[in-house]
Amino acid sequence: MSMRITVRMLVMAASLCALGAQAAGKFTIEEATIDSIHAGIRAGDVTCSQIVEAYVERARAYNGACTALVTKDGAKVSAAMGRMIGGVDTSYPTETVAMSKVVPDFDKYKGLVPDYGRMEPTISDPSVMQQFGMVVGIPNAKQVNALEVLNLRGERSVSCKKECDVATGALPASCPAACDAFRKHPDAVEVAAALDKEYGTTPDTTAMPLYCVPMSFKAVFDAKDMRSIGGGDVNYAMDVPKEDSTLVARLRTAGAIIYAKANNSEYNGGSGDPTGTTTLEHPQFGRGGSRESWGGAICNPYDTTRETGGSSGGSGASVGANLVVCSICETTGGSCRNPANFNGTVNVVPTKGMISFAGTIGAHPYQDRPGINCRTVKDATIVLDAFRDPKDGFFDPKDHYTALPRPYSTDKPYVDALSAPGKAKPLAGMRIGVVREFMVKHNPGHASVSDGVNKELKVLKDLGAELVETIDPEYADDPSIPNMAFGFQEAIAEILPFHMPDVLSWKKDGKPEFSVEGWDVTSRDYLVAASIHKAPWPANLDIQRLVGNPPEDPTAITGYTFAYDFAKYLMLRGDARVYDWATLNANAKYFSDARRVAMKNWENKPMDIRTNAITYSMKRREVLRMATQKVMEQNKLDALISPSDLALPTKIGGADDPVRYGFGYGASMGIAEVYVPAGFSTTAYDPSYVLSKDGTKYEYVVGTKAKKLDSPLPFNIAFWGGPGEEAALIKVASAYENATKHRKPPKGFGPVK
Numbered sequence: 001m002s003m004r005i006t007v008r009m010l011v012m013a014a015s016l017c018a019l020g021a022q023a024a025g026k027f028t029i030e031e032a033t034i035d036s037i038h039a040g041i042r043a044g045d046v047t048c049s050q051i052v053e054a055y056v057e058r059a060r061a062y063n064g065a066c067t068a069l070v071t072k073d074g075a076k077v078s079a080a081m082g083r084m085i086g087g088v089d090t091s092y093p094t095e096t097v098a099m100s101k102v103v104p105d106f107d108k109y110k111g112l113v114p115d116y117g118r119m120e121p122t123i124s125d126p127s128v129m130q131q132f133g134m135v136v137g138i139p140n141a142k143q144v145n146a147l148e149v150l151n152l153r154g155e156r157s158v159s160c161k162k163e164c165d166v167a168t169g170a171l172p173a174s175c176p177a178a179c180d181a182f183r184k185h186p187d188a189v190e191v192a193a194a195l196d197k198e199y200g201t202t203p204d205t206t207a208m209p210l211y212c213v214p215m216s217f218k219a220v221f222d223a224k225d226m227r228s229i230g231g232g233d234v235n236y237a238m239d240v241p242k243e244d245s246t247l248v249a250r251l252r253t254a255g256a257i258i259y260a261k262a263n264n265s266e267y268n269g270g271s272g273d274p275t276g277t278t279t280l281e282h283p284q285f286g287r288g289g290s291r292e293s294w295g296g297a298i299c300n301p302y303d304t305t306r307e308t309g310g311s312s313g314g315s316g317a318s319v320g321a322n323l324v325v326c327s328i329c330e331t332t333g334g335s336c337r338n339p340a341n342f343n344g345t346v347n348v349v350p351t352k353g354m355i356s357f358a359g360t361i362g363a364h365p366y367q368d369r370p371g372i373n374c375r376t377v378k379d380a381t382i383v384l385d386a387f388r389d390p391k392d393g394f395f396d397p398k399d400h401y402t403a404l405p406r407p408y409s410t411d412k413p414y415v416d417a418l419s420a421p422g423k424a425k426p427l428a429g430m431r432i433g434v435v436r437e438f439m440v441k442h443n444p445g446h447a448s449v450s451d452g453v454n455k456e457l458k459v460l461k462d463l464g465a466e467l468v469e470t471i472d473p474e475y476a477d478d479p480s481i482p483n484m485a486f487g488f489q490e491a492i493a494e495i496l497p498f499h500m501p502d503v504l505s506w507k508k509d510g511k512p513e514f515s516v517e518g519w520d521v522t523s524r525d526y527l528v529a530a531s532i533h534k535a536p537w538p539a540n541l542d543i544q545r546l547v548g549n550p551p552e553d554p555t556a557i558t559g560y561t562f563a564y565d566f567a568k569y570l571m572l573r574g575d576a577r578v579y580d581w582a583t584l585n586a587n588a589k590y591f592s593d594a595r596r597v598a599m600k601n602w603e604n605k606p607m608d609i610r611t612n613a614i615t616y617s618m619k620r621r622e623v624l625r626m627a628t629q630k631v632m633e634q635n636k637l638d639a640l641i642s643p644s645d646l647a648l649p650t651k652i653g654g655a656d657d658p659v660r661y662g663f664g665y666g667a668s669m670g671i672a673e674v675y676v677p678a679g680f681s682t683t684a685y686d687p688s689y690v691l692s693k694d695g696t697k698y699e700y701v702v703g704t705k706a707k708k709l710d711s712p713l714p715f716n717i718a719f720w721g722g723p724g725e726e727a728a729l730i731k732v733a734s735a736y737e738n739a740t741k742h743r744k745p746p747k748g749f750g751p752v753k
Helices: 009-024 034-042 048-062 188-199 246-253 313-320 337-343 379-387 444-462 488-501 499-507 522-529 543-547 562-572 582-586 593-604 613-634 665-669 726-740
Strands: 067-071 081-085 089-090 118-121 129-132 136-137 147-150 216-218 259-261 328-331 347-351 368-375 431-434 464-471 639-643 673-684 688-691 700-702 707-720
Touching: 034 048, 034 379, 048 147, 048 188, 048 259, 048 707, 067 118, 067 639, 067 665, 081 147, 081 328, 118 700, 147 613, 216 246, 216 313, 216 347, 246 259, 246 347, 246 379, 246 464, 246 499, 313 337, 313 368, 328 337, 328 379, 337 347, 337 368, 337 673, 337 707, 347 726, 431 444, 444 639, 444 673, 444 707, 444 726, 488 499, 488 522, 488 543, 499 522, 543 582, 543 613, 562 582, 562 593, 582 593, 613 639, 613 665, 639 726, 673 700, 673 726, 707 726
Parallel strands: 216 259, 216 328, 431 464, 431 639
Antiparallel strands: 067 136, 081 089, 118 129, 147 259, 328 368, 347 368, 347 673, 639 707, 673 707, 688 700
């Protein structure tokens, strides 16, 4: 490991010794909450500077590389150094894993040469190396690689690194002129010192509710004092934007320490490959998890061989491993929900339009939403309230989605909705609906989460809630919970025939996907009869299916939306070197051949502006929202419950689960959602590879053999409802959290020694 010792680091080390002594008393950095930070500062047990420095020390200890290269023969590679984190150059393992250890029958494989793992210099900074090609997670790595960059002078920008980011003196002639304005922004340590100097032990937490709260932000959110390139390895003329995204600016005003960018699946996952003239030369097998070309792959702190969830993996892992207090994620489908689920954190995703998304790289503007990952419901709620501007409320002129109907947001702070600890029956008088459609066990691996969440329903009953459940023919009826007289099947049957009749024409493998004996489900007579419950509704056309995409149009959820939104972002950013798709790809490197192909196809694919992608998304949201609100109103429900996801995290570089069921109802509907840790699974059914009959590719097989886990994996329970239901969900979620306290920090990431 290479380390550059600076005067600042020596000062920080001395300060951390003092913090260590205090840790034996009242304040500890591990599992710190917003309240404990404020209480510690007021009591004089800790300063803001010591808090920031403690998080920097944790980043040095735990934010290193956690993946190994997959090579043809498993031979060692030369030592290589990557980007700097907290004054330390990231070092990469020289040991590699042979391809034959990852996939079976590799000696019989006849396909294209795989995208073997290798170390290469980045295009952003050739002195910084990164892992390219196939990787796997390292067992017990004690590293997560969750943070992309820390807001520290000399390392927070590649365009303005080292002497180009010195606070005082003349700007060296070798530095870009833009660095002179950039270096005037204080870094995280300097901001903390300024807060200590101005407020000491009497911070105004009414005006600044996030006073001295170090936070990370998914890499797609712009920050004027940090490298902001969405996770890509791109050689911008200036890698720091001129202004903050609205979200970052508002949290900065609320007193938050804009401390770090979180690694993500670059550009929100990049929306897949739209296909085109650029074709794959080197396949990458397996599921890579959240990964960037600049920051690398992220590992799960509960098991570093496993992935971290959706594209906001760094947000979930940085909170889960206690590298930050809270993190701002982004979800297009499940990119906030899954990282919270897999990393043992709370997640609050408010109604679409409540939080501005301006100043970011999006994937599907109609669905993209910021979310909040914290370790407690209260902390996430405090952050939610901090988004509210004193003058404009949640509205932002830069994001037209924030002009949502005013009744969707409350005038009262959302912290007022929190359930007080210790109250005997905090949910008395509330009715909650259990959505069984999302608890059906489609493979053996789904049982632990489905059954685990089902057991948690008793907690809600004990808290005073009245439960009712939907009916699904594939889920056994629970005689202890009354059935809803009107469920999602009935609601969808009433709403879909007029608003989305084309769904009943979908074909799968060339055959009609939906049918009812004795009826032509595409006929007017059937649609009318079904809408008034005079004809049976197809059993397989339920809420879970409707959340998904048309079977023969896998890009219906994105269409040209990613290409459009990225082009818009680049035009608004106005970089001198990178300003459109062509200049982006000309100045970029990608961690895999598959990513290169996808990005070139997004650049070159002709886009028909008559795309049905946005139209489909709008119609689906309207149908799903109406169905949800009809179910809630007709059953007098205050909230709905389901698992966050039935799947457990798969192995990085391992086989993907071929039976994945989308739980992206929240993203599809743009509704309020709160996710809370609900327990741990002690077994997993990992999918496996199988070589195709012709030997040219590897396919995935559902896991059928239970594996006892050395490190149990967390899972969440989901509380959700219609748009504007944040207050009710926060009440239910906080009462459940108070009663269970399922959040447990990962064992390998304790206090820094």
